[in-house]
Amino acid sequence: MLMSGTEQEPGGEGLREAIARDVAGLPGGAAFMISEFAAAGFITWEVRRDQDGTPHARQWLVPWSELYHRREPGPSGHSHEQGRPGGHRAAAEPPAAELAGSELTGGALTGSELTGGARARITQAAEGSSLLLVCSAPADPSAAPAFALARGVLERGGVTWRRAFTCPVPLEDLLLEVFTDDPLTQWYDLVALRRTPEGRLVFTTRQLFAPGAVRGAAESLTVRCEPSDDAGTVFAVMAYRLEERTTFRRVTQRVANVPHGTYELTAELRRPGEVRFRLRELAVKFRPDRRSWEELVARVPPRLDRLRPAHLIVAVEVSGSTARVLERIDRAEQLIRCVAAGADGPLHVSLISFGAHAVHRDDAEEPVTVLSWAQSSGVALAALSRLRERGAAPPGYSRAAQLECMLTTVATRLTGEHGRPVLVTAGSRPAFPRRVDRVSEIIPCPNRNDWAAAWYHLRQHPGMAFGAIRDFGPGGEAWRHLGHDAAGQLAAVDVRRFAADLGLVSSTAQYIPFPLVEAEEG
Amino acid sequence: MPPSEPARDYGITMWGASSTGKTTFLAALSVALIRQRGPWRVIGADQASATQLTRLTTGLTQRRTFPPATAAVEHYRWELVGMVRRAARRRWRWLGWRHYEQLVTIPLDLVDAPGEAADQERAAPVLWDGLIENMVNSGGIVFFYDPVREFENGDAFAHTFGVLTELSQRMRDRADGRLPHYVAVCIAKFDEIRVFETAAKLGLIEEEAGDRRFPRVPGDEAKGFFEQLCDLSHSGDAEMVLSLLEQTFRPERIRYFVTSAIGFYLDPHLRVYDRDNYQNHLPPQDDGEPARIRGSVYPINVVEPILWLSQSISGEAGE
Numbered sequence: 001m002l003m004s005g006t007e008q009e010p011g012g013e014g015l016r017e018a019i020a021r022d023v024a025g026l027p028g029g030a031a032f033m034i035s036e037f038a039a040a041g042f043i044t045w046e047v048r049r050d051q052d053g054t055p056h057a058r059q060w061l062v063p064w065s066e067l068y069h070r071r072e073p074g075p076s077g078h079s080h081e082q083g084r085p086g087g088h089r090a091a092a093e094p095p096a097a098e099l100a101g102s103e104l105t106g107g108a109l110t111g112s113e114l115t116g117g118a119r120a121r122i123t124q125a126a127e128g129s130s131l132l133l134v135c136s137a138p139a140d141p142s143a144a145p146a147f148a149l150a151r152g153v154l155e156r157g158g159v160t161w162r163r164a165f166t167c168p169v170p171l172e173d174l175l176l177e178v179f180t181d182d183p184l185t186q187w188y189d190l191v192a193l194r195r196t197p198e199g200r201l202v203f204t205t206r207q208l209f210a211p212g213a214v215r216g217a218a219e220s221l222t223v224r225c226e227p228s229d230d231a232g233t234v235f236a237v238m239a240y241r242l243e244e245r246t247t248f249r250r251v252t253q254r255v256a257n258v259p260h261g262t263y264e265l266t267a268e269l270r271r272p273g274e275v276r277f278r279l280r281e282l283a284v285k286f287r288p289d290r291r292s293w294e295e296l297v298a299r300v301p302p303r304l305d306r307l308r309p310a311h312l313i314v315a316v317e318v319s320g321s322t323a324r325v326l327e328r329i330d331r332a333e334q335l336i337r338c339v340a341a342g343a344d345g346p347l348h349v350s351l352i353s354f355g356a357h358a359v360h361r362d363d364a365e366e367p368v369t370v371l372s373w374a375q376s377s378g379v380a381l382a383a384l385s386r387l388r389e390r391g392a393a394p395p396g397y398s399r400a401a402q403l404e405c406m407l408t409t410v411a412t413r414l415t416g417e418h419g420r421p422v423l424v425t426a427g428s429r430p431a432f433p434r435r436v437d438r439v440s441e442i443i444p445c446p447n448r449n450d451w452a453a454a455w456y457h458l459r460q461h462p463g464m465a466f467g468a469i470r471d472f473g474p475g476g477e478a479w480r481h482l483g484h485d486a487a488g489q490l491a492a493v494d495v496r497r498f499a500a501d502l503g504l505v506s507s508t509a510q511y512i513p514f515p516l517v518e519a520e521e522g
Numbered sequence: 523m524p525p526s527e528p529a530r531d532y533g534i535t536m537w538g539a540s541s542t543g544k545t546t547f548l549a550a551l552s553v554a555l556i557r558q559r560g561p562w563r564v565i566g567a568d569q570a571s572a573t574q575l576t577r578l579t580t581g582l583t584q585r586r587t588f589p590p591a592t593a594a595v596e597h598y599r600w601e602l603v604g605m606v607r608r609a610a611r612r613r614w615r616w617l618g619w620r621h622y623e624q625l626v627t628i629p630l631d632l633v634d635a636p637g638e639a640a641d642q643e644r645a646a647p648v649l650w651d652g653l654i655e656n657m658v659n660s661g662g663i664v665f666f667y668d669p670v671r672e673f674e675n676g677d678a679f680a681h682t683f684g685v686l687t688e689l690s691q692r693m694r695d696r697a698d699g700r701l702p703h704y705v706a707v708c709i710a711k712f713d714e715i716r717v718f719e720t721a722a723k724l725g726l727i728e729e730e731a732g733d734r735r736f737p738r739v740p741g742d743e744a745k746g747f748f749e750q751l752c753d754l755s756h757s758g759d760a761e762m763v764l765s766l767l768e769q770t771f772r773p774e775r776i777r778y779f780v781t782s783a784i785g786f787y788l789d790p791h792l793r794v795y796d797r798d799n800y801q802n803h804l805p806p807q808d809d810g811e812p813a814r815i816r817g818s819v820y821p822i823n824v825v826e827p828i829l830w831l832s833q834s835i836s837g838e839a840g841e
Binding site for chain 2: 436
């Protein structure tokens with residue numbers, strides 16, 4: 001290590017290294033001082049590492065006009081604390097007129113003309129309070145004599161752990177570079193919420209960066225954003241030391257209005273204390289959030305009615321008038337869109353059309369048709385569009401529809417592997433009975449399917465729910481069963497509420513201010 | 523000198539309230555004879571009657587529609603024609619009987635009157651008079667009792683009583699006070715779910731011989747079934763219909779048949795009667811389409827009453 005003497009640093013590399021070394025060795029809560037002899041005046045820098053491990057610097061500037069003899073000595077210097085160094089020096093520069101009108105010969109100040117207080121201040125800095133002495137304005141007639149005084153004190157004292165640098169690069173810039181490149185000294189975690197199996201919401205964290213991580217490090221993780229209020233979803237990073245795992249300190253807190261959904265969140269370390277977020281699927285703006293932690297915690301509801309992954313099976317009756325069929329299709333589309341937008345987990349959608357059995361020799365049988373099975377909502381909506389183009393099916397037997405065959409088809413195909421099954425039937429006519437029905441006198445299903453048997457079979461699936469949207473009226477026994485969990489009229493059904501009754505979307509709007517992460521295995 | 527008796531012929535009058543299936547019954551006659559594969563077939567005695575026979579039959583089989591309601595008194599002159607096996611004593615009696623086939627023609631002079639004609643208060647006088655006059659001149663009457671109609675309207679007795687009172691008045695000179703007609707009482711629409719299920723519930727169903735195994739109510743149970751159905755009537759008056767008939771006509775000239783013009787549905791793939799899927803009558807549909815017939819027509823007890831009446835009236839007695 002270079003002892004006394006001044007190191008000439010045109011680019012500031014040695015000084016940067018020295019600062020970086022000192023910053024790296026700075027424990028949390030500790031600080032060291034740097035004296036800068038700048039054009040604006042004598043600046044005392046305090047470089048401190050916060051409890052969260054983030055290095056900060058703050059400065060006290062004393063203009064040269066106050067340190068050199070003058071007619072009316074001014075007050076002492078001003079303190080500027082800041083997360084990033086600098087930013088106030090230009091404003092603190094002494095007026096040029098004062099410098100020109102000083103007592104210094106030849107228009108320059110010399111160390112001998114420093115006030116007694118100034119000499120004492122500089123000497124104290126050089127003897128003990130400052131770790132580094134830096135002259136960032138070696139040609140400045142005020143800075144240079146003052147720096148020479150300090151350097152002399154340093155040389156006379158023979159202190160080996162203090163060093164003096166002459167570097168034309170502003171110290172503020174060097175500090176910024178050092179702070180930016182400073183490796184993390186603590187763990188950085190994202191604050192999130194986790195839903196317990198019982199539905200309670202508990203705070204949790206997801207690790208972003210380990211100690212030693214440097215600028216540019218990035219970590220991605222999957223989060224789910226529930227509906228948030230106008231303020232948006234909060235993305236907060238907490239720092240902690242491994243030895244005190246229960247003590248978290250907030251590093252950064254930003255907020256963004258993110259639509260309800262699951263996203264891949266990428267956190268990039270910009271520098272200690274600053275993490276930049278972005279969502280892979282969505283371009284949103286992350287704004288600083290000034291709300292207190294207590295306020296945010298208070299907004300977290302105790303529970304979240306999490307909905308299981310669902311398999312929505314929509315069965316549309318295509319018999320009847322074209323206008324009526326199109327209205328059923330419209331309602332089915334609204335339902336699918338509503339559920340797709342509000343579903344918590346993976347959503348599979350199946351679409352089935354059914355009409356009436358043919359009864360006369362000349363009638364064409366319109367079979368139950370599975371238009372899509374356990375596909376995405378987009379695929380189902382596309383199939384629904386094709387169904388809309390087809391319109392109404394041949395009339396067939398006008399007193400009943402193939403509810404029993406539809407139910408049998410669903411019961412045959414349904415495995416339960418695509419999520420909690422929910423069957424929604426839109427239509428009007430009663431089912432064909434399995435055998436002669438002396439009450440309705442509707443002819444039996446030619447396939448001898450039994451709607452009741454199929455319904456009870458489907459009912460065995462865990463969580464199975466049935467919803468019915470009828471054209472009008474309550475319908476018969478089959479429709480009563482089909483609307484077991486939710487029932488509505490075609491013209492007046494509240495699709496959102498209907499879906500909520502079926503457990504497809506949340507029954508009430510729950511605003512969750514933090515992102516959610518899935519529970520860890522085990 | 524016997525009391526003066528109006529000139530009567532071998533005609534048969536179809537009598538029943540509206541929608542009891544009289545015309546459908548006639549329309550099914552030809553089909554029934556063909557399906558029986560017996561010696562008899564029905565033909566038109568004149569061109570107009572032949573045309574009517576064709577129209578009625580094809581409507582039932584091709585279009586599977588029921589005949590429209592009869593608006594006026596229709597007169598069908600049909601004939602039952604068949605080769606009947608007969609036996610004759612040989613000249614030398616010790617040789618026994620000699621058998622031979624003989625072509626027999628039984629005239630069917632059928633009068634189909636609108637159901638309204640049997641309602642004196644509502645029917646036009648010409649219809650009412652036409653019906654009564656035809657009955658006076660007929661040797662036989664097919665009386666239609668529709669259990670479904672009776673269940674819904676309960677007006678069988680009112681219809682029956684009015685007609686028989688008028689008929690008795692016009693034929694009041696009978697020596698024994700009873701009318702001479704042969705009467706085939708047809709408990710109609712046996713294929714209707716409520717009628718069939720009632721018969722089944724009463725334990726009156728037996729299986730017909732043959733491949734298709736259609737259900738039927740045996741002839742000796744028909745009267746009992748009629749009594750049971752009358753008891754079920756909401757009006758409470760239906761049970762009087764039976765008494766009225768037997769007080770008006772000679773009981774030995776009354777015979778009961780449980781009939782169905784269209785029969786039970788037969789699945790074309792199974793080709794055998796299915797207890798769970800027998801409904802052949804499609805009620806009017808919601809879109810205004812009238813009642814129709816679901817499948818092929820398999821008439822039940824349509825030939826039998828006509829043949830019995832014809833033979834009884836003509837005094838013919840085939841073996």
